[in-house]
Amino acid sequence: MIRFAPAPATVLDIFARKPRLIADYETIVPELSASRNPGNHALAIEIASQPEKMRGFGHIKARNVESVKACETELLVLPRSKDTQASAA
Numbered sequence: 001m002i003r004f005a006p007a008p009a010t011v012l013d014i015f016a017r018k019p020r021l022i023a024d025y026e027t028i029v030p031e032l033s034a035s036r037n038p039g040n041h042a043l044a045i046e047i048a049s050q051p052e053k054m055r056g057f058g059h060i061k062a063r064n065v066e067s068v069k070a071c072e073t074e075l076l077v078l079p080r081s082k083d084t085q086a087s088a089a
Helices: 014-034 041-048 058-088
Strands: none
Touching (some): 014 058
């Protein structure tokens, strides 16, 4: 049986970013759970389902990851700004 050595991680290698993407997701989900209420439930589901859009291989996956992270950043602004306002009150 032939064994393949893992390819070295490079800046362009999408798989080198996988552990960071998983860690980001594991940080975001508890944050969403803690601030979840009936008013932001749909938004929390949308944010939590963003990784499903990270499909493809090579440059296609890299483009999808960049798009998802940008969308995720925009979607996270609303719940985080509400948490900041609630803690200030």
